[in-house]
Amino acid sequence: AQSVTQLDSHVSVSEGTPVLLRCNYSSSYSPSLFWYVQHPNKGLQLLLKYTSAATLVKGINGFEAEFKKSETSFHLTKPSAHMSDAAEYFCVVSGFTGGGNKLTFGTGTQLKVEL
Amino acid sequence: NAGVMQNPRHLVRRRGQEARLRCSPMKGHSHVYWYRQLPEEGLKFMVYLQKENIIDESGMPKERFSAEFPKEGPSILRIQQVVRGDSAAYFCASSPPTRPISGNTIYFGEGSWLTVV
Numbered sequence: 001a002q003s004v005t006q007l008d009s010h011v012s013v014s015e016g017t018p019v020l021l022r023c024n025y026s027s028s029y030s031p032s033l034f035w036y037v038q039h040p041n042k043g044l045q046l047l048l049k050y051t052s053a054a055t056l057v058k059g060i061n062g063f064e065a066e067f068k069k070s071e072t073s074f075h076l077t078k079p080s081a082h083m084s085d086a087a088e089y090f091c092v093v094s095g096f097t098g099g100g101n102k103l104t105f106g107t108g109t110q111l112k113v114e115l
Numbered sequence: 116n117a118g119v120m121q122n123p124r125h126l127v128r129r130r131g132q133e134a135r136l137r138c139s140p141m142k143g144h145s146h147v148y149w150y151r152q153l154p155e156e157g158l159k160f161m162v163y164l165q166k167e168n169i170i171d172e173s174g175m176p177k178e179r180f181s182a183e184f185p186k187e188g189p190s191i192l193r194i195q196q197v198v199r200g201d202s203a204a205y206f207c208a209s210s211p212p213t214r215p216i217s218g219n220t221i222y223f224g225e226g227s228w229l230t231v232v
Contacts, residue, residue, distance in 0.1 A: 043225035090157055101210055101221055102171065105157035
């Protein structure tokens with residue numbers, strides 16, 4: 001069984017300050033982990049993914065995440081927030097199901113960016 | 116290359132009616148997944164299909180819900196006799212058939228918002 005826990009349901013930052021969205025995972029094997037972003041009433045866009053290569057993963061729009069096996073964490077960071085980053089962010093772990101991917105989503109973190 | 120296409124984007128149904136949601140995967144993708152997002156919640160896996168086969172339907176409600184992915188045409192998620200609790204966003208996703216598969220990116224459509232009145 002696999003699961004992800006997003007530690008904060010809401011995060012508020014000022015524009016230009018760093019962003020940290022926390023995620024812990026649980027998996028019985030070496031996981032694949034993803035971060036997706038969802039803007040209001042929109043679909044999901046992949047920000048980045050970890051698949052057992054480099055532990056520091058760089059994604060789109062300046063986001064990156066570091067896989068830390070010892071802490072079972074996959075926190076998402078960005079050095080400087082922009083107003084357009086305001087959205088809901090989902091940490092996701094992937095598992096096998098009959099040859100396909102079964103994604104387990106966290107409950108999401110709503111990021112608010114203030115002037 | 117068009118992305119995952121879902122239609123309708125918004126659907127309103129009265130209680131007891133049927134809802135049909137369609138999903139065309141990305142070109143070359145033979146794996147289709149359906150997820151449901153209830154208000155204020157994350158996405159929950161419903162079903163995983165390959166062409167003409169249901170591979171994993173462990174997330175599907177036991178009654179009223181069904182899914183198919185025929186040899187030709189889009190995947191269909193069908194909800195019979197809808198109730199207010201079915202109001203949600205339904206997302207379709209697709210991925211390619213290559214292995215190893217655990218790291219394959221899954222591409223999501225923009226969702227279909229079902230409102231039951």
